[in-house]
Amino acid sequence: MENLGWGLQMTVLGMGLVFALLAVLWAILNLILKLDQEEAEPVTALEATQAAEQIAAVADGAVGAQIPEPATVNGMRADLVAAILVATMQHRRVLRRQAAPMMRSYWPGSQLFASRWVAAGRTRQNNNWQPKGR
Amino acid sequence: MIDQETIGLLLKGVNNVTWQSLVMIGVSFVLLYLAIVKDYEPLLLLPIGAGCLLANLPLSPLIGEEGMLVALYHMGVGNEMFPLLIFIGIGALTDFGPLLENPRLVLLGAAGQFGIFLTLILALLLGFTPNEAASIGIIGAIDGPTSIYVSGILAPHMLGPITVAAYSYMSLVPIILPPVIHLMTTKEERLIRMPYSSRKISRRTRILFPIIVTVLVGTLVPFATPLIGMLMLGNLMKESGAVERLTKASAAEIANTVTLFLGLAIGSTMVGADFLKPSTLFILVLGLLAFALDGCAGVFFAKILNWLSGGKINPIIGAAGISAFPMAARVVQRVAQEEDFENFLLMHAMGANAAGQVASVVAGGVVLALMGAGG
Numbered sequence: 001m002e003n004l005g006w007g008l009q010m011t012v013l014g015m016g017l018v019f020a021l022l023a024v025l026w027a028i029l030n031l032i033l034k035l036d037q038e039e040a041e042p043v044t045a046l047e048a049t050q051a052a053e054q055i056a057a058v059a060d061g062a063v064g065a066q067i068p069e070p071a072t073v074n075g076m077r078a079d080l081v082a083a084i085l086v087a088t089m090q091h092r093r094v095l096r097r098q099a100a101p102m103m104r105s106y107w108p109g110s111q112l113f114a115s116r117w118v119a120a121g122r123t124r125q126n127n128n129w130q131p132k133g134r
Numbered sequence: 135m136i137d138q139e140t141i142g143l144l145l146k147g148v149n150n151v152t153w154q155s156l157v158m159i160g161v162s163f164v165l166l167y168l169a170i171v172k173d174y175e176p177l178l179l180l181p182i183g184a185g186c187l188l189a190n191l192p193l194s195p196l197i198g199e200e201g202m203l204v205a206l207y208h209m210g211v212g213n214e215m216f217p218l219l220i221f222i223g224i225g226a227l228t229d230f231g232p233l234l235e236n237p238r239l240v241l242l243g244a245a246g247q248f249g250i251f252l253t254l255i256l257a258l259l260l261g262f263t264p265n266e267a268a269s270i271g272i273i274g275a276i277d278g279p280t281s282i283y284v285s286g287i288l289a290p291h292m293l294g295p296i297t298v299a300a301y302s303y304m305s306l307v308p309i310i311l312p313p314v315i316h317l318m319t320t321k322e323e324r325l326i327r328m329p330y331s332s333r334k335i336s337r338r339t340r341i342l343f344p345i346i347v348t349v350l351v352g353t354l355v356p357f358a359t360p361l362i363g364m365l366m367l368g369n370l371m372k373e374s375g376a377v378e379r380l381t382k383a384s385a386a387e388i389a390n391t392v393t394l395f396l397g398l399a400i401g402s403t404m405v406g407a408d409f410l411k412p413s414t415l416f417i418l419v420l421g422l423l424a425f426a427l428d429g430c431a432g433v434f435f436a437k438i439l440n441w442l443s444g445g446k447i448n449p450i451i452g453a454a455g456i457s458a459f460p461m462a463a464r465v466v467q468r469v470a471q472e473e474d475f476e477n478f479l480l481m482h483a484m485g486a487n488a489a490g491q492v493a494s495v496v497a498g499g500v501v502l503a504l505m506g507a508g509g
Contacts, residue, residue: 003258008255010255010504011255013504014251014497014504015244017355017500017503018247018496021500022244022496023240024354025240025346025347025492026240029234029346030237032339032343033234033237036335036339041332042329043331045327045477047330047332048332048478049480051332051481052463052480052484053480
């Protein structure tokens with residue numbers, strides 16, 4: 001219990017001192033800013049956030065800032081390179097699917113994907129050849 | 135023929151393997167895993183893991199009387215030089231503009247140090263000596279160099295676990311802070327939007343800030359002079375623009391070199407016989423508690439400010455009043471945007487975060503002053 005009393009005393013004294021010191025700092029900073037005569041102007045939240053992001057980006061370089069260097073491939077971020085690769089592969093697959101029958105990815109008759117050639121043929125088959133109104 | 139003595143010499147390493155050293159080698163693997171795979175504070179946890187591994191290999195000459203790791207320890211940890219050099223680099227990379235734009239946020243930084251003292255009380259109740267309890271409490275500053283500096287003076291035998299706890303928990307800010315914020319605030323509070331006003335901070339004010347803080351804190355809490363002095367020296371170099379080469383060197387080459395040396399030296403203190411004690415577990419748990427209590431106290435104080443201001447302050451920015459700059463601010467912004475995507479609190483949170491950085495150093499000095507140590 002003696003230790004507890006001492007600890008409580010430390011807490012009150014310690015936090016009191018920290019608050020007092022920083023309150024003095026607050027007062028001095030206010031005084032300097034007053035003397036500096038720089039008026040505050042309203043800015044949009046987005047502008048302020050962009051400015052804050054720039055400050056944070058510089059501080060990320062400090063030890064303890066928890067942001068490890070991102071992996072790069074030939075100077076580009078690795079996750080960006082991966083995204084480009086996936087997009088390119090997907091685009092190639094789409095082009096292949098849309099190509100003429102000789103280039104299409106699936107065997108003729110497959111229900112998975114119809115090339116433009118097959119799709120056009122099926123559409124024609126579905127058209128009603130009878131004149132309208134009969 | 136190979137005689138018994140030669141075989142004995144060849145197997146000397148194997149014969150000296152102890153269960154403690156094996157466990158510590160496992161601990162070093164965990165640290166290396168966290169640094170390499172999980173990206174948890176790799177700049178420091180990797181050298182610490184390597185130092186721990188090298189120190190626990192059987193008969194390691196590196197921790198012998200004139201071993202390299204021991205030399206590194208005496209060169210910069212025993213005399214507190216390494217954490218102070220790192221502080222110059224941190225100062226050179228920190229922009230206190232968000233705090234200068236809104237100076238009242240400095241009080242949130244003060245509230246964010248409450249965990250230090252509450253943890254001190256808990257550590258005392260668990261049977262730690264006052265010096266040890268203060269060293270454990272300082273993990274709550276969430277500031278690696280301050281933790282190393284203070285515990286190096288008050289309880290050097292606990293430097294290893296305290297440093298590991300401080301840096302590990304710093305990297306866990308995105309995991310630990312959000313539940314604390316959710317626990318302490320309502321949805322309505324998290325949705326509060328704060329107006330922005332940009333005050334152009336002149337170069338004169340930016341240069342005056344580090345000088346004034348050093349003189350003020352150094353005069354009122356002389357024990358904090360080394361910490362605040364080095365932090366503000368780095369900031370003065372940055373803001374003055376007069377010594378760009380020194381600023382760059384402090385923030386990059388010097389900080390990187392010192393980080394490597396510091397990590398290796400700290401890791402070398404994690405020798406099985408000293409590290410594998412129940413007290414280590416207590417330190418890790420209490421450190422985590424200190425961190426969570428800091429967040430709670432910060433949010434609670436911001437709630438009071440919100441009430442006093444008539445609902446103009448979002449209480450979650452109080453959680454950023456710790457030293458982990460700028461990660462804590464980013465976490466606060468992320469939590470705010472989870473509720474309302476168009477709520478931008480980053481600049482306010484950065485102000486509280488910058489205040490937390492100054493406040494943690496002040497708190498470190500206050501703890502040393504109250505314990506009658508350092509200086």
